[in-house]
Amino acid sequence: MNKMQTLSKNQQIIFDLIDKSPEPLKAYTILFNVQKKGIKAPLQVYRALDKLVEMGKIHKIESRNAFIACHNSSCQVAKATAFSICEICEKITEISSAGLSKYLTSFKDKDGMKYSKYNLEFFGLCKKCR
Amino acid sequence: MNKMQTLSKNQQIIFDLIDKSPEPLKAYTILFNVQKKGIKAPLQVYRALDKLVEMGKIHKIESRNAFIACHNSSCQVAKATAFSICEICEKITEISSAGLSKYLTSFKDKDGMKYSKYNLEFFGLCKKCR
DNA sequence: TACATAATGTTATATTATAACAATAACTTT
DNA sequence: AAAGTTATTGTTATAATATAACATTATGTA
Ligand SMILES: [Zn+2]
Ligand SMILES: [Zn+2]
Ligand SMILES: [Zn+2]
Ligand SMILES: [Zn+2]
Secondary structure, X not given: XXXXXXXXXXXXXXXXXXXXXXXXXXXXXXXHHHHHHOXXXXXXXXXXXXXXXXXXXXXXXXXXXXXXXXXOOOOOOOOEEEEEEEOOOOOEEEOOOHHHHHHHHOOEOXXXXXXOEEEEEEEXXXXXXX | OOOOOOOOHHHHHHHHHHHHOOOOEOHHHHHXXXXXXXXXXXXXXXXXXXXXXXXXXXXXXXXXXXXXXXXXXXXXOOOEEEEXXXXXXXXXXXXXXXXXXXXXXXXXXXXXXXXOEEEEEEEEOOHHHO
């Protein structure tokens, strides 16, 4: 069974903010929004983000330098993520597809090499923007 | 047929450097290495990089902020890229798999949405590092 | 308690990327 | 060739993203 992860003060503040945000947040946007709670320096934000990513509570959208809460039942697959990104409105959604993750987790390259960790970002137009 | 793309002076200088590099290069590493050729400012580098990415001559490794030349017969699939990244030695290889690109290009999410563009980064240990 | 580990606070700095504006070069159309 | 248009270049300044280094405090464990 998973060891119950309890969040530290800063981790909890920053996770709550990201979790209730309708869109991915950037580190300095987070910083600005938690200054009233006493978090004053970028490093405090980045440290909490690092831990939250490690725990699988949030994911980083690499092409956008932004962070989104995992809604995939706190990602068992913290290290195997897939997102869709709308190129017009920047709506970003975590894709939760057993088929996709199975395909990618079992994918073997030319050397027969398998990879348990991956990050996939799809780009296109969301429903609203088409 | 594809319009033959001819590179501008700066684009050619920067492409040549990336193309002959055994590893992905970062923007400021590129800048440092082309200063002897008269390219003095970050913006000159970033502008050339943008165009080269557009043309599919190079790709950006998003999780590393680094650029690698496409060796996939100058990527017909400039907008559908996949890489493997060794977490120890940072060896990075473009994956060229018809099966993978077919699977991802035809992948439909829960809303039945298809995406023609994607970027996939696999993480693991390369042969040498295992 | 005593020890070890994780989290925090703080200042400074490194790294990555773009804004704004002016000047040239290259390509089109007449 | 002339005139108009677009792509590329040059330059300075600045914005945005991220980490180094060091001191302190809190938490967990033997
Ligand atoms: Zn997730
Ligand atoms: Zn949209
Ligand atoms: Zn390619
Ligand atoms: Zn390796």
